[in-house]
Amino acid sequence: MEALLHQILAGLATGGIYASLALALVMIYQATHLVNFAQGEMAMFTTYIAWSLVNAGMPYWAAFFITIVFAFAMGVLIERIIIRPVEDAPVLAVVVVFIALLVILNSVAGWIYTYTIKSFPSPFPKDAFVATKYMSPHEMGAIGITLVVLLLLFAFFRFTPLGLAMRAAAQNPQSSRLVGIRVGWMLALGWGLAAAVGAVAGMMVAPIVYLDPNMMGGILLYAFAGALLGGIDSPGGAVVGGFAVGVLENVLGAFVIGNELKLPMALVLIIGVLLVRPSGFFGKVHVTRV
């Protein structure tokens, strides 16, 4: 029983990371109706930036926030320079661009930082008073940070005029232009925010899985499974889905299928959701009069 509780709590910690990345995927999906396969590599690359800053002697939290700003700028630039020109291109062309981006970021990271696995610091003290026998301080801290990020994003989209304009631009670009919203910039901002959320996920997961250019491959797959499980067009669903996948992964890995089959489990989940309930569990059924 205690072992199960331990696995569930550890699953929530990694699940929070999947949830953040799933949310980043959903944000891009809502604007472009495509899954950004490079989301994980973008997160990986920004985590290396954080590593460089910390290694250069910068305090962790300073590096943390500078990395978020860097990630935001990187997301905006990628949208403006790489995605914008293929905006009206066929779906497959855009998918190829996403995959190219994945490969390029992966290779550049390997070229600059080599493929040697590096350890990444956790900002949470090892012997914190919150430490329990069920969860490490880092796991608790990661859940906390994830929840703060999710709450901030929710508040931004729900309560600010800019957040409303971004939702509008994603849903109905033409009507948005007619009320003076600069739709192109809203998409770029969306990419920036998604990249920033991904950067936080990267920095939270790196102390657990260690830093290397391929660290995000499996994590993106879990995140994608989470996003699909919750409903690829539902931000809230993606978050719940991400947490669920984290718990499922840990519990099944520990007690049922073993660690070796954890990743295939994500694929089975993806296929299962697509077969049984393609809109996911929280995917909105939009009511529209015709």
Added chain:
Amino acid sequence: MALLEVKGLHAAYGQTRVLHGLDFTMEEGSITALLGANGAGKTTTLRALCGMVRTEGEVRFAGASIGRRKTEDIARLGIAHVPDGRGTFLNLTTEENLRLGAYARRDKKAVEADIERMFGHFPRLKERRRQQAGTLSGGEQQMLAVSRALMMKPKLMLLDEPSFGLAPLLVRELFQILERINEAERVSMLLVEQNAAMALDLAGQAYLIETGRVVLSGKSSQLRDDEAVRRSYLGY
């Protein structure tokens, strides 16, 4: 000075040319109607004014040339388009739809008062305030579209078939509200209508478009008395 001056306006969707050198002008504070049969190019004219289709020719709004501008910049200059199909943000609430109308405005305090003013014009929208706009009836969505455009505090409103899908009683009510707004706030209106009789009642000036050209223009009273217009568009 004319508020809107259109000279030799051409527009095309891909290879299909729809407007072949349209000319017309609108005075500030006026209501002007564009009449014509289906496919004459009325909707395309409005879309061309907003930079939503590829155009050639000259469009001057309040003295500035806007023929090459982007849609969002034209909107920010004070042209509010109530588009064909109403352009509702279906997944957002009624109130969020209204707030989006005021997106480019800087006078945030006046926005709250304007939202209440819209609810005064259209009490149904107030009841539906927190409801997803996609669940509104066609008539309610039309009121929402007009309100959203008014939230922009425009100098010029482009209205594409505002009577479409509305019960006759509602059409009359809507047109009365438009007339009141035109008089009280000096918002100029360019009205595209199938319902020529109602359009001529509301508008002071009218242009008749056939296959992408203006074939007749004048005061509404003159057009109403024109033999051909009466027979083809008024139906008596």
